[in-house]
Amino acid sequence: MKKILLVLVYVFATGTTFMNANSSKKEVIKLSTTKTMEVFDEFSCIIGFNRDDKARVSAFVDNIETTVTEENVFSLNEISETELIEEILKLNNSSEDIVSLKCCLAKQWIKRELRKISDQDELIDEIGDAVYAICEVARDLGWID
């Protein structure tokens, strides 16, 4: 029971944290293939969760770029990087993949924070893996949606 509560709190807090953290920063993403691919590269593990290959993602991003009209480009520019990735994934993937994305973002965020204070790469990788493993358990049990 304690474990369930812990995971639920974590998942809820993580979801809110990452979405809020990004939107509060008001980092505006320019809708270009290069920039979007940079985002994908930074959170490289989501490519795997996409159940798609990188070329397909790239083609998909290119497609967004060409289908953007003057009318919708403003709203697209307003959304955060995380939201953009989620929007892209929603079109091609199941909700399970979206949850995996959240876990992946949590892992990458922890790793990025730890790299600010430490040079112990292996330790940081292991901690990132541990964070992802906890999140994955929650996903498999259906505690995150």
Next chain:
Amino acid sequence: MVSIIKFKMIKHFLSSIILISSVNFFSQKNEGIAIYKAKTSHTFDNIEKENEREVLNKIFENSGKESSINFKLFFKNEKSVFFVEKALKRESKKIDFVSIKAKIIGKIYVDLITKEIVQHREKFGEVFNINSNLNDHEWILTKETIKIGNYTCYKAILKNKGNKKNETIAWYSPKLPYNIGPLGYCGLPGLVIVLKDDVFIYTLKKISFNLSKQDEKIVIKPNVGKEVSVSEYDSIYKIMRKRKDRLEKENYMRN
């Protein structure tokens, strides 16, 4: 005259006794076991966003709290081995930095005469002997002191080679004349009582001056494993890590 001769004889006798007993004293003491405990040197208190701070405190074991894991340093003459005692199963489900660190240390062998430092460990299904040299640890000795238990400890700072983010600091006691310490940090004029690196603080909790025959067998240079330098291991690690991530990704996609 006779009394002077007698006095000189007694003096020589006493000197010999003191010398012999001090040799015995130090030879007995030149082996033993030092036990260290570790905790993280950072807390999440300085994270600005409250919700992020809360999440970190919920998923990670209380930072700044000492772990129950024992880090052992066996030493005999100029040789020592640092390793982690097999930990008891943890009750907490939270992620513990110290447990993760303990998993990746392996055994660290130091020979003060040959100046060898060998980290013997398994990674990606392969056993490595990661070789470095005592001279790689250049210390800046300071006059700053603190009292830890009964020992006055002096501060030493490891010379920062390669723009490390944080400095490594050791507090050593010349009263314990062993030039060794945790994690292979050695070469100081006394046993390292406290070691602080960028993530952890290791503190000496107990020291005994006896090694059983069984314990002595532990203080040997590892002879099985792929011999690599630190930089070679770092390169191997990066390649293997990428390969591991790719395989996990492929497995996920296959499922």
